[in-house]
Amino acid sequence: YNIKYFALSFANTENDVRYLRSIVGTDPKIISKIESIQGLNNLEAISKQSDAILIDRGDLSREIPIENIPSAQKYIIKTVKEGKNNVYVATNFLESMINSVGPTRAEINDIHNTLADGADGLVLAAETAIGDYPIQCATMIKKMIIQFESSIYQRGNIIKDLVRKESLILPRPHG
Numbered sequence: 001y002n003i004k005y006f007a008l009s010f011a012n013t014e015n016d017v018r019y020l021r022s023i024v025g026t027d028p029k030i031i032s033k034i035e036s037i038q039g040l041n042n043l044e045a046i047s048k049q050s051d052a053i054l055i056d057r058g059d060l061s062r063e064i065p066i067e068n069i070p071s072a073q074k075y076i077i078k079t080v081k082e083g084k085n086n087v088y089v090a091t092n093f094l095e096s097m098i099n100s101v102g103p104t105r106a107e108i109n110d111i112h113n114t115l116a117d118g119a120d121g122l123v124l125a126a127e128t129a130i131g132d133y134p135i136q137c138a139t140m141i142k143k144m145i146i147q148f149e150s151s152i153y154q155r156g157n158i159i160k161d162l163v164r165k166e167s168l169i170l171p172r173p174h175g
Contacts, residue, residue, distance in 0.1 A: 012038040017049035035059035053080045057091035090123035098131040115148045
């Protein structure tokens, strides 16, 4: 079927990745999902066998106390990046937007900090699957990535950039 990417749920050991590779061959990319303590314990070996790692904070929080998820995320991102691999983070980054048109400040801060930690991509879940505002969610994530990439720390007039009201994506109203 010419499938280019496979996501391996609950990758617990490097042998899980090797087994999938034996089935799909060498061309498709394998993104291994870290969703368990066992996967976390075998992270380096799993990362070496994978083309990328995806942190599933929701499933991981079933085995790790929720207050430890930020530390686990930072550890995973740092470890995977040291191995020169891509790492993505999946969760309900904009959970409040399932039923609300705008995000909370905490959600925006979480997105920024996840990008600052080195995540190569963000994956939305319920916000776009069952939420009332999927387009606004995708737009907000895109705005956050653009804002992060053109970080205020690399620009000249910090105050002006901080108070800018126009959208980074949508054109100015006209007509």
